[in-house]
Amino acid sequence: MAKINKKQIKKLLTPQGVNTRALRRSIRLKFHQTLYFPKDFFWGTSTSSHQVEGNNIFNDWWRWETQSKKRHHSGKACDQKKYFEKDFEMAKKMHQNAHRFSIEWSRIEPKEGCWDLEAVQYYKNIIRSLRKKHIEPFVTLHHFTNPAWFSRKGGWDCASSQFYFSRYVKFIVEELGHDVHYWMTINEPLVYSTMSYLAGLWPPEKKSYWLMLKSYRNLIRAHKKAYRLIHSIYKKKLWGKPSVGIASNSVSIYSYKKHSLFNWFFALISDWIWNHSFFTFSRRYHDFIGINYYFHYRVRGLHFQTLRFYLEARQEHREMTSVGWEVYPQGIFDVLVDLNSYKLPIFVTENGIATTNESKRSRYLISYLKEVYHAIQAGVDVRGYFYWSLIDNFEWEKGFEPRFGLIGINYRTMRRKPRHAALLYSKICENNSIPHSFLKYLGHSVR
Ligand code: BGC
Secondary structure, three states: OOOOOOOHHHHOOOOOOOOOHHHHHHHHHHOOOOOOOOOOOOEEEEEEEEEEHHHHHHOOHHEEEEEHOOOOOOOOOHHHHHHHHHHHHHHHHOOOEEEEEEHHHHHHOOOOEOHHHHHHHHHHHHHHHHOOOOOEEEEEEOOOOOOOHHHHOOOOHHOOOHHHHHHHHHHHHHHHHHHEEEEEEEHHHHHHHHHHHHOOOOOOOOOOHHHHHHHHHHHHHHHHHHHHHHHHHHHHHOOOOEEEEEEEEEEEEEEEEOOOOHHHHHHHHHHHHHHHHHHHHOOOOOEEEEEEEEEEEEEEEOOOOEEEEEEOOOOOOEOOOOOOEEEEOOHHHHHHHHHHOOOEEEEEEEOOOOOOOOHHHHHHHHHHHHHHHHHHHOOOEEEEEEEOEEEOOOOOOHHEEEEEEEEEEEOOOOOEEEEEEHHHHHHHHOOOEOOOOHHHHOOOOOO
């Protein structure tokens, strides 16, 4: 596999760092062929417990959903508790060799200090089923939901949250650790803090800067504790060295106007907040960097109330997904190159599109993957890619309408049906490469 050399990168250096656009362009010109990924690359998909399992009646989201008729109700979700074997078989047929899912804390500890061993067995079965199919499990310990009792005690804005979370981590890692190597302690901590404590859109619907910062600080501390704990459990049990990290919501951020100092300044701040703050405060507590990539912003100013600084894609008539997020494949390249500065292996732990237009999904998949490929060529240590999501699922406050799945679900019958992009992804996973013929999907933009 040809790599761009140091001399070439030096040429592209500007006082601000690498000129990533030029770098991307220069690499692109060289490769009009099958795009091969590194050996042992992980190809997978992601899900989270509350979005697919169904009947998570002991968590704060369930309580929140059922408090008002106006809110979407997760109900049975995808009934994955019943159908996980079938779903993983489909993943296997697609030649995936990794799968990211989350453990539902409220199933494991439905009442404070009471452990549900049946629930533990359920996750053991999930891991066993994946392992039998030679699919590597990537396990998330917290993906937005909390046990209802934990929220009643004050949730993440209380310092005691770290203690409760660590107790759960210790219990579940001792139970499952034997068969798991990759752990993600927390999914998108900053998204959770802003949505739940600042924007007030998710439970507990708080709108306070102070609480948002407190909850973010507690999540950072909880991650550090969990990191230490997981490593010490593995050491004590002689299970080898685990790989522990988070899945962070990484955003590609540009200044709206090239020559506006004001725009540039806020772009710099937003970039630090969204892409670096967590890693800065928890340096040395990551064995890898997990990135969930969906967003590209052109920053114009700062809206303190929502921590939003950017122009909406809608306002600019850019190409969007069905949930209004801009389609901007080059952004994932920039983010990967930027995060490579931590000198850790990187996994794209989520990336995907909500759409009902299959040609758009296919184009999205190929164009983002192509940028991941270019990042690898530029020397970024990307070790895996997880499309969000394996199946359609419950998209939080937006309900079931956004369709993110490679496999579509008929929520009435729970029938699963692979979509066109699933076939493309399957070929990519099977060959560990993007065949040249797939590049035709990049075509023209579909609105
Ligand atoms: C979250 C998922 C969510 C996806 C699409 C990610 O930020 O981790 O739970 O479904 O975005 O919105």
